[in-house]
Amino acid sequence: MTEWLKWTAPAAVVMTMAAPACATQYMSVGEAQKSAFPSATNFTEVQPGRVWKAQAGERVVGYFYYDHVVGKHLLIDYAVAVEADGRVRKVEILNYRESYGGEVQQSGWLQQFAGKTNSSELKVNGDIRNISGATLSSTHVTEGVKKVLAYHASHFR
């Protein structure tokens, strides 16, 4: 029969594990473009750093959007690949960061990440690769995708 014991975390662990901030780079913009449109031969920037037109030769195969969701404690870079007919082909998270510590209160802490795709930010507590706990909501990314699609419909359809 299972019995319960009182758990006391080792003091050293608590010390080093307070206020976790972590960042994960999943893909670069270039990798995400290639993965979303493997047949594309070139990506033309329609809006610098934000929107690309994917073409296989002369044929437009779709559009690639790179966008960010900025929340109070969270900054996520994501990409939406839209088919030539306007349907979503793929939504990928490119960079994911989270922090619940005091540092996000300081202005500039979040800004240092904005739009960056280099891997230097992985130094932010890079030893934390996987966290389990209360579920994080992806609602803000979902809303971001809707905005991207509304933009796409009004500009490229």
Next chain:
Amino acid sequence: MQATSANIRRARPLLGTFVDIDVDDVDEWHAEGAIEAAFAAVSDVHRLMSFHEADSDVSRLNRGASSAAVSVHPWTYEVLEMAADMNRRSAGAFDIGIAPTLQQLGQLPCDGEAQAMSTSCIAMADAIELLGDNRVRFTHASVKVDLGGIAKGFAVDRAIDALRRHGARSALVNAGGDLSAFGPETRTIHIRDPRSPDRLICEVDVSNQALASTGRRFDPFHSAAAAGSAVIEPTTRTPAHAVHGATVRASCCMIADALTKIVMIAGVEAAAPLAHYRASAIFVSADGDVRATSDWQGVRHNAS
């Protein structure tokens, strides 16, 4: 494409959270295909078991299973069978029939008729008939199911299956804290303190098993403080309050996911179902005590 042994990690917004798939020790060409198959499996589970999507098995059951038997996908049936077993083993603490209560509390959308019938309270064991052959019938018109307490874990298990089938030798799938890993590597998982999300309560090593956590909800966009629980006590039909948060380790993620709900509701009483499913657990009770099962990793060293 050159065949190099690599680590590939991808994340997509699915199941209302972020699903993160990390594949090691597989050549790049195969990893991309394996990851696509794993995300596809998660999408399939989402499509079948979402309460919100009108075409899902869950919505079809909630619309029609009280008037006639409804045929569902074998995956949905498998989850319903496990839910029924969990319900029996936990003396009713695990209950997928609490959807009307979640609707009342505003955690699930209402369809207009929800308020009218929400006072009725039928034990899940009597309300849902699993007829075999993937057919399901509800015994009463007011029965509505929500698989939110178990489907995420099942989705993780299906993603793991897909990765194995496509030749991955080592991988981890993490759906917003419900995770499972296989392969020769041991992976360290940090568990967030449910009382204050800016702290970690412990770290555990996971190898060829699953880990799931449930806490009071917190919305990192609005507040770092934990909000009310999304876990409902079937007996009182109010949010569970005895436990701040729970983490369960088990052989598969569906079992781990469902058991976290039982620990949230039953606290120390969850010992029997945990033992039955050969699972271990750690939880933070409302009075601040942290308790772990005697087989929780490291507990012998830290017990006081």
